[in-house]
Amino acid sequence: MSEKRIIKAAAVQITPDFESHDGTVKKVCNVIDEAGAKGVQIIVFPETFIPYYPYFSFITPPVTAGAEHLRLYEKSVVIPGPVTQAISERARMNNMVVVLGVNERDNGSLYNTQIIFDATGEMLLKRRKITPTYHERMIWGQGDASGLKVVDTAIGRVGALACWEHYNPLARYSLMTQHEEIHCAQFPGSMVGQIFADQMDVTIRHHALESGCFVINSTGWLTDDQIKSITDDPKMQKALRGGCNTAIISPEGNHLTEPLREGEGMVIADLDMALITKRKRMMDSVGHYARPELLSLAINDAPATPSFQMNEHRLKSVQLPIAEELKNDNKLSSGQ
Template identity: 70%
Template sequence: MEKKPIVRAAAAQIAPDLTSCEKTLARVLEAIREAASKGADLIVFPETFVPWYPYFSFVLPPVLSGKEHLRLYEEAVTVPSAATDAVAAAAREHGIVVALGINERDHGSLYNGQLLFDADGTLILKRRKITPTFHERMIWGQGDGSGLAVVDSRIGRLGALACWEHYNPLARYALMAQHEEIHIAQFPGSMVGPIFAEQMEVTIRHHALESGCFVVNATGWLTDEQIVSITPDQTLQKALRGGCMTAIISPEGRHLAPPLTEGEGILIADLDMSLIVKRKRMMDSVGHYARPELLHLAIDGRATAPMIASPNSFEIAPARNNTDGHDDASSDRNPDQRIAVVRSQAG
C-alpha cells in the first residue's frame, strides 16, 4: 500500500482510572474512536497508561508500597490477552495505528511495555523499557535489545522509546540508524513539576532535529482527586503535579500544534512527510553527515531468556568451566552471534 503524504497524528493526554484496568481500557477505546472521528491515522497514549503508571512508587517508601505493587500485578496486562485483543479490534475497525503504553505482566515480573498496533490491528512491535528509572526499578524488570527496532506500518517507519530512554543517546541512535520516520515518545506526566515538562520538550525537539523525524509524545494526567488518593500528604502531592508536555514535533524541531501542559485532551496535527527529506537534505546524521569509519554503533539485538535449551530438550546441563575461565555455552558461541551490528533498511 502506498504511504500517505500527509499523516494526521493524535496524542492523548487523559487520566487513567486508578481502580481498574478495564475502566482505563474503556478510556483508551473511547479516545481511539474520538481521534478516528477527527481523521487521525495515529494515536499515541502515555507511558504505561494501562492500567496506570505506578505513581505510588514515587511518593511511598518501599516498605509501604507492597499493597499497591501487588494491586498493579493484578491489573497488569499480559500479551496477548482480552485487553490487547480489544485494542487491536479498535485499531482495525477505525483504520488507525495505535501506540499504547502498558504495565506488562510476564509471570512473576512486570515490565514497562510499549505496544504498536498497525491500522489492520496487527501487533507490529512489543518492546520493554531497557532501564527503568530510579523508583521504577522497584517495580519493573529490564527490557532487552530486541525492542530497539523500527517497524514498517501503514503510515511509515515507526520507532518507540519510553521516558528517560531518550537520555540514552545510543538507544536513540539505534532507531535513527534504522531510519525511523515517526518516533513514538511516552512519558508519565503529572510528576516533578514544570521542570520535567521543560526538560521533556528539549529532549523530544532535539531528537526530532537529530533524527530528522516527527516525534509524537503523550503524557498522562492526574486529577486532584486522584492525587489525594495516591497520598494524603500535601507536601508529597506537589511531586504529582506538572510535568505534562503532550506535543507533536516536526523534523525541523517545531511544534505542529500548541502543546498540552494541563488538563485532558487529544492533540492533533498533520505530518507532512516531505519534511523528512527536507531536513535530511541538510543534515542526515546516519547518512551523509555520519562518519561510520570513525564512529559506529554495535548492538546485541537478541531477546534474552533465563534458559536456553537445545531442540526437543528441557534438561539444563550443569555449567562446565573451560581452562580459560569461560563457560562452555559462551565459548561455543561464535563471537559474531554475541554482538550484532544494526542493519539499516531503506526507508
C-alpha cells in the same frame, strides 16, 4: 512528481481509571473512536497507561508500598490477552496505527511495555523499557535490545521509546539507523512540576532535529482527587503535579500545534512527510553526516532469556574458544 504524503497524528493526554482496569481500557477505546472520527491515522497514549503509571512508587518508601505493588500486579496486562485483543480490534475498526503503553505481567515480573498496533489491528511490536528509572526499578524488570526496532506500518516507519530512554543516546541512535520517520515518545506526566515538562520539551525537540523525524509525545494527567487518593501529604501531592507536555514536533524541531500542559485532551497535527527529506538534505545523522568508519554502534539484539538450548552450533561457539585458551595455557606451562 510523487504524491504528497500527509499523515494526521494525535497525541493524547488522559487520566487513568484507578479503580477499574476495564474502565481504563474503555477510555482508550473511546478515545481511539473519537480520533477516528476526526480522521486521525496514528495515535499515541501515555507511558504504562493501562492500568496506570505506578505514581505511588515515586513518593512511597518500598517498605510501605507492598500492597500497592501487588494491586498493580493484579491489574497488569498479559500479552497477548483480552486487552491487546480489544485495542487491536479498535485499531482495525478505525484504520489507525495505535501506540500504547502498558504494565505488562510476564509470570512473576512486571515490565514497562510499549505496543505498536498497525491499522490492520496486527501487533507489530512489543518492546520493554531497557532501563527503568530511579524509583521504577522497584516495580519493573529490565527490557532487552530485541525491541529496539522500527516497524513498517500503514503510514510509515514508526519507532518508540519511553521517558528517560530518550536520555540514552545509543538507544535513540539505534532507531535512527533504521530510518525512523515517526517517533512515538511516552512519559508519565503529573510528576516533578514544570521543570519536568521543560526538560521533556528539549528532549523531544532534540530527537526530532537529530533524527530528522516527527515526534509524537504523550503524557498522562492526574486530577486533584486522584492525587489525594495516592497521598494525603501536601508536600508529596506537590510532587505529583505538573510535568505534562503532550506535543507533536516536526523534523525541524518545531511544535506543529500548541502543546497541552494541563487537563485531559488531544493534540492533532498534519505531518507533511516531505519535511523529513528537507531536514535530512542538510543533516542526515545516519547517512551523509555520519562517519561509521570512525564511530559506530554495536547492538546485542538477541532476546535475553534465563535459559536457552545449547544446540550443536552454539555448543561449538562456546567450546572452541575454551579449547584454544587451554591450548595456549599448555604452551605457556611448557615454555613454548
